[in-house]
Amino acid sequence: MAYIAGFYIGDGKGAGHEPKVRFELADQEQLQLVSRLVAQILRRKPKQCTRDGPFYVVDYDSVVLSEYLNRPVEWLVDQLKDFVGDFVQGFFDAEGYASCQINLRTKQISSVVVGAANTRLEYLNLIERILMNLGIHSAVRKTNKKGGNMTIRGRTWIRRQDVYQIVVHGFAAVDSFHKLVGFRNRTKAEKLRDLVNLRAIAPTERYAWFVAHYRKVKRRWIRI
Numbered sequence: 340m341a342y343i344a345g346f347y348i349g350d351g352k353g354a355g356h357e358p359k360v361r362f363e364l365a366d367q368e369q370l371q372l373v374s375r376l377v378a379q380i381l382r383r384k385p386k387q388c389t390r391d392g393p394f395y396v397v398d399y400d401s402v403v404l405s406e407y408l409n410r411p412v413e414w415l416v417d418q419l420k421d422f423v424g425d426f427v428q429g430f431f432d433a434e435g436y437a438s439c440q441i442n443l444r445t446k447q448i449s450s451v452v453v454g455a456a457n458t459r460l461e462y463l464n465l466i467e468r469i470l471m472n473l474g475i476h477s478a479v480r481k482t483n484k485k486g487g488n489m490t491i492r493g494r495t496w497i498r499r500q501d502v503y504q505i506v507v508h509g510f511a512a513v514d515s516f517h518k519l520v521g522f523r524n525r526t527k528a529e530k531l532r533d534l535v536n537l538r539a540i541a542p543t544e545r546y547a548w549f550v551a552h553y554r555k556v557k558r559r560w561i562r563i
Contacts, residue, residue, distance in 0.1 A: 340380055340419065340422075341419040341422035341423070341425035341426040342376065342425045342426070342428060342429035342432075342523065343373065343376055343377060343380065343408075343429060344407075344415050344419060344429065345425065345427060345428065345429025345430040345431075345432075345433070346362070346373060346429035346430065346432055346433045347360070347408045347429075347433075348412055348415075348430060348433075348459075348462055349429070349430045349431075349432075349433025349434040349455070349457065349462075350362060350363065350364060350433035350434065358400060358401060358402035358405045358406075359398050359399065359400050359401075359405060360377070360398070360399045360401060360405050360408060361396060361397070361398045362374070362377075362396070362397050363391065363394045363395070363396045364394060364395055364433075365393060365394055366395075366524070366526075367388060367395045368525065368526075369432065369524050370388045370395045370396075370397055371385075371388060372523065372524075373397070374386055374387075374388060374397045377397075377404070378399075380404065381399060381401055381404060386398070386399065412461070412462060412465060413465065416465065416469070423469050423472075423473070424473070424519055424520050426469070427466060427469055427470065427520050428520050428522065428523055429523075430462075430466060431453070431455050431520065431522060431527075432522055432523050432524045432527065433455075434455040434457055435453060435455035435522070435527065436453070436454055436455070436527065437451070437452070437453050437513075437522070437527055437530045437531040437534055438451070438452050438453075438454070438534075438560065439451045439452070439537070439549065439560075440452065441546065441549070446546045446547075447542070447545070447546055448537060448542075448545040448546050448549060450508060450509055450510065451509070451513045451535070451537065452506055452507065452508050452509075452513065453506070453507040453513050453516050453531065454504050454505060454506040454507070455504065455505050456482065456502055456503065456504045457502070457503060457504075457505075458500040458501065458502055458503070459503075460479070460501075460503050463479045463503050463504070463505045464479060466505055467479055467505055470505075470516075470520075473515070473519050473520070474515060474519075475507060475515045475516050475519065475520070476507070476512050477506060477507045477508075477512070478505070478506055478508070479503055479504070479505045479506075480503065480504060480506070481501055481502070481503050482502050482503065482504045483501065483502035510535075510537075510538045513531075513534065513535060514535050514538065516531075517531055517532070517535045526562075529562060530560075530562065533549075533552065533553075533562070537549065551563075
């Protein structure tokens with residue numbers, strides 16, 4: 340439940356006045372995982388994901404779950420305080436990424452980062468406080484202003500709100516994130532593990548190892 344609550348504030352949404360919970364993602368495998376967990380909570384059979392433009396969508400009709408997930412986020416965290424790691428993991432699975440800072444000219448990897456984006460600054464401030472309580476330093480900053488273009492899966496929209504990011508920076512902090520929070524998303528978890536393991540490789544050899552295992556596709560490093 341903590342994982343689903345964290346995921347919901349990242350990528351879920353209600354359906355107007357209907358007692359419905361909707362999850363809408365570009366990653367079908369991740370959405371199937373979320374669907375299985377929601378079905379487990381509701382003691383139902385998992386629903387199949389459907390395609391809606393560039394996204395996959397799954398809806399669950401439940402008055403109780405809808406009312407629960409749409410309560411104030413501070414209330415949710417207080418209710419789930421014994422499982423805040425799972426709550427943060429759900430949020431980062433929905434909105435997060437793992438990456439490294441690469442200097443292509445000098446062929447060096449200077450650092451690694453984990454981050455997540457959201458339009459709700461209060462959500463990111465809350466996540467920052469939770470991470471701090473776990474001993475993980477992070478920082479929140481504005482990254483995109485409303486009115487700009489954003490492209491997802493080849494389609495372009497106009498941003499209606501400012502976009503903020505929370506970033507965990509550096510090998511030590513990212514290693515702590517890996518141990519205490521991590522990703523449940525298979526692709527993100529694999530990449531985070533690889534980035535953490537770079538710390539054990541000599542600095543002069545990190546770049547060669549990384550480009551041997553990853554290639555850049557549309558501004559993202561994808562595992563080969």
